Amino acid sequence: MPREILKKYFGYDAFRPLQEEVITAIYEGRDCLVIMPTGSGKSLCYQIPAIGLPGTAIVVSPLISLMKDQVDALRTAGVKAAYLNSSLEYAEQRRVENDFLDGKLDLLYVSPEKISAANGFGFFHRVKINLFAIDEAHCISTWGHDFRPDYKTLQGIKEKFPGIPVIALTATADRVTRRDIAQLLRLQEPAQFIASFDRPNIYLEARPGQQRIPQIISFIENRPNEAGIIYCLSKKSTEQLAIKLRKRGIKAEHYHAGMNPEDRSKVQEAFLKDEISVVCATVAFGMGIDKSNVRWVIHYNMPKNIEGYYQEIGRSGRDGLPAHALLFYSYADIRVWREIISEIENREFAEIQRNKLERMMQFAEAVSCRRRILLTYFNEDKAENCGHCDICKNPPRHIDGTLIAQKALSAVYRLKESVGLNMLIDVLRGSQRRDIFLNNYHLIKTYGKGKDLSFEQWRNYLRQLINLGYLEMAPDEKMVLKLTPASNRVLFEKEQVQLVDMQTAREHLAREKAAAKARQKSPRQRARNQLFEHLRELRMKLAREKNVPPYVIFSDASLEEMAAKAPTSLEAFANISGVGEMKLKTYGPVFVQAIEEFIAQTGFKPDPPTAEPIVAPLCEPKKSSAEITLELYQQGLSLHEIAEKRGFVPATIFAHFVQLIQNGEHIDTSDLISEEETQKIIAAQEQLQASKLKELFEHFDEKIPYEKLRLALALKERRESVGS
Numbered sequence: 001m002p003r004e005i006l007k008k009y010f011g012y013d014a015f016r017p018l019q020e021e022v023i024t025a026i027y028e029g030r031d032c033l034v035i036m037p038t039g040s041g042k043s044l045c046y047q048i049p050a051i052g053l054p055g056t057a058i059v060v061s062p063l064i065s066l067m068k069d070q071v072d073a074l075r076t077a078g079v080k081a082a083y084l085n086s087s088l089e090y091a092e093q094r095r096v097e098n099d100f101l102d103g104k105l106d107l108l109y110v111s112p113e114k115i116s117a118a119n120g121f122g123f124f125h126r127v128k129i130n131l132f133a134i135d136e137a138h139c140i141s142t143w144g145h146d147f148r149p150d151y152k153t154l155q156g157i158k159e160k161f162p163g164i165p166v167i168a169l170t171a172t173a174d175r176v177t178r179r180d181i182a183q184l185l186r187l188q189e190p191a192q193f194i195a196s197f198d199r200p201n202i203y204l205e206a207r208p209g210q211q212r213i214p215q216i217i218s219f220i221e222n223r224p225n226e227a228g229i230i231y232c233l234s235k236k237s238t239e240q241l242a243i244k245l246r247k248r249g250i251k252a253e254h255y256h257a258g259m260n261p262e263d264r265s266k267v268q269e270a271f272l273k274d275e276i277s278v279v280c281a282t283v284a285f286g287m288g289i290d291k292s293n294v295r296w297v298i299h300y301n302m303p304k305n306i307e308g309y310y311q312e313i314g315r316s317g318r319d320g321l322p323a324h325a326l327l328f329y330s331y332a333d334i335r336v337w338r339e340i341i342s343e344i345e346n347r348e349f350a351e352i353q354r355n356k357l358e359r360m361m362q363f364a365e366a367v368s369c370r371r372r373i374l375l376t377y378f379n380e381d382k383a384e385n386c387g388h389c390d391i392c393k394n395p396p397r398h399i400d401g402t403l404i405a406q407k408a409l410s411a412v413y414r415l416k417e418s419v420g421l422n423m424l425i426d427v428l429r430g431s432q433r434r435d436i437f438l439n440n441y442h443l444i445k446t447y448g449k450g451k452d453l454s455f456e457q458w459r460n461y462l463r464q465l466i467n468l469g470y471l472e473m474a475p476d477e478k479m480v481l482k483l484t485p486a487s488n489r490v491l492f493e494k495e496q497v498q499l500v501d502m503q504t505a506r507e508h509l510a511r512e513k514a515a516a517k518a519r520q521k522s523p524r525q526r527a528r529n530q531l532f533e534h535l536r537e538l539r540m541k542l543a544r545e546k547n548v549p550p551y552v553i554f555s556d557a558s559l560e561e562m563a564a565k566a567p568t569s570l571e572a573f574a575n576i577s578g579v580g581e582m583k584l585k586t587y588g589p590v591f592v593q594a595i596e597e598f599i600a601q602t603g604f605k606p607d608p609p610t611a612e613p614i615v616a617p618l619c620e621p622k623k624s625s626a627e628i629t630l631e632l633y634q635q636g637l638s639l640h641e642i643a644e645k646r647g648f649v650p651a652t653i654f655a656h657f658v659q660l661i662q663n664g665e666h667i668d669t670s671d672l673i674s675e676e677e678t679q680k681i682i683a684a685q686e687q688l689q690a691s692k693l694k695e696l697f698e699h700f701d702e703k704i705p706y707e708k709l710r711l712a713l714a715l716k717e718r719r720e721s722v723g724s
């Protein structure tokens with residue numbers, strides 16, 4: 001049954017990891033604690049039981065903007081959902097309340113303050129509730145990074161609704177918060193589901209933060225029309241960066257907490273609706289971003305810890321298609337964070353923050369698989385390198401860095417440990433800076449001895465020497481470089497030093513350019529992209545008409561599949577992942593028509609199908625899926641044989657049979673339903689005057705599946721029409 005709902009409403013064929021397990025636990029009436037990373041599909045875990053179980057589900061969600069999008073998405077899929085929060089006009093609110101009280105809703109989204117409002121719980125008592133889903137459940141914990149006082153009301157939920165399952169969901173990994181959630185919500189022996197934090201579709205990359213702007217520009221120009229977020233540390237840099245990008249013709253805007261709410265929501269809306277493709281933002285941007293087709297996230301500055309970094313990159317690739325996370329890091333960022341941490345009064349807390357920063361730096365400067373480092377950080381063991389990060393793709397070369405180290409350390413020694421990183425490099429490279437001559441640095445023995453390396457290379461090597469403990473930066477003395485006991489071993493005991501040859505900004509730029517060439521696709525690839533663009537525009541037009549974000553209509557993943565398979569019949573269209581019954585009905589015809597037109601204009605041929613051919617020959621009248629089932633039935637195949645042959649679940653064929661009977665076809669149903677059962681259902685329907693299947697379903701204590709109910713009613717209709 002959950003699987004049928006998955007197909008019927010959401011158009012997906014298979015569950016993602018843990019979804020089915022969570023759903024089963026909810027059907028068993030258990031409280032659940034669900035910890036899954038962003039984008040892993042948490043919402044379906046409660047949406048499916050909400051649809052399948054009798055009664056209405058209450059979903060508590062802290063973000064008003066997100067609530068609307070989620071409800072829009074559900075409605076587009078044909079699910080009866082609504083929301084109540086402070087943004088609604090009075091009349092609208094009354095309408096939703098009435099629908100709820102009339103039992104017309106499968107899901108009601110509410111903001112926490114709506115529950116705090118005096119009679120919140122009382123209101124819910126007037127209707128059969130099948131479950132409470134608490135989204136972003138970490139908001140209840142003062143330990144979490146986003147405590148919301150309104151969530152406190154939820155503490156009474158189990159007491160007020162004993163026996164109704166409460167599902168707490170969050171992407172927060174940290175253990176204290178997890179425990180807190182279960183305790184505060186008073187969950188009873190909750191079933192715990194903790195998914196892997198791995199997001200294998202996100203490519204991980206880090207680069208030193210030099211020449212960021214040209215790198216970012218070519219990165220974006222290599223990805224036309226792709227949506228992305230650039231996180232910056234300061235409000236000002238978000239603004240400046242956006243200006244620079246716009247000058248290059250990139251549709252970019254900035255977003256930060258200093259803007260007024262209207263401007264902020266304008267930017268957010270435009271981004272959600274694919275009207276702008278890039279947002280340069282501080283971390284204030286993102287909590288309310290449910291956009292599934294963010295293709296990349298760039299960190300213009302290094303975040304202060306891995307939790308933040310991971311959450312931010314997690315906003316990309318929610319649709320499961322490839323995404324790219326590019327981190328820039330520089331010593332300047334680290335210095336900013338250190339300063340901020342040094343102002344923290346609570347020493348213990350400051351120490352924790354310092355350690356977290358340290359781990360973040362190690363990640364940024366890593367010379368081994370980045371995904372392994374990340375997952376280790378989240379206490380997950382990954383035994384193999386991922387093959388999908390910059391380190392795995394271009395393993396750094398180890399070089400003998402002894403001479404480099406000797407030159408650098410000896411210069412530090414001769415400069416009497418009195419200069420910072422930049423001056424040291426300038427001296428090594430023999431710069432003509434005026435202050436070098438003023439200070440007589442040009443007279444020391446190592447002056448100009450490092451000309452063979454670029455400024456950036458030197459910076460990389462020096463950073464490594466610092467990390468390896470051969471040099472120290474004195475934070476209390478304006479970051480002047482100091483020698484350490486280990487430096488003496490290099491200077492006086494000929495200790496060998498291994499360094500890693502890092503890629504320079506120039507090399508990264510060159511690589512980006514080469515990637516642009518490589519992206520120049522084969523003609524068919526280009527045609528496919530063209531069809532994708534064509535469908536994207538159609539989606540945009542429809543989204544505008546309905547005033548919803550485009551991904552609510554179809555995800556990028558669905559569009560990709562459409563562009564690859566180019567379905568020209570509704571039946572083929574129904575096989576696209578993400579096309580449920582409602583979307584097939586609403587959008588199938590326009591999309592199929594657009595594809596047909598595209599084929600007619602361009603002679604485009606879809607990718608050869610991988611399984612049985614799904615595109616019917618154009619000259620034949622197109623058959624519906626049910627008609628194909630009928631043909632097979634008439635050839636003598638049973639329901640199960642048809643299901644097997646067509647690769648469908650039996651329920652789908654069952655549904656075809658019902659449809660065929662409704663269409664007046666003759667189908668022998670004696671194997672599917674007994675006469676006794678048929679009579680029982682018909683009698684109940686007449687007695688209840690039930691207009692909705694759900695009422696019948698509940699009448700029979702949910703023991704008779706919907707399809708059977710439908711079948712009985714179809715038989716009734718047939719009998720009535722033939723007058724028997």
Ligand code: ADP
Pocket residue numbers: 012013014015016019036037038039040041042043044290292318319320555
């Ligand atoms: P989360 O709440 O965990 O961040 P969502 O529930 O928003 O994630 O799901 C992320 C995306 O994955 C959505 O576009 C959703 O439609 C899609 N999705 C969820 N479950 C499946 C599935 N079983 N098969 C395909 N796509 C899925």
Ligand code: ZN
Pocket residue numbers: 368369370371372385386387388389390391392
């Ligand atoms: Zn890797």
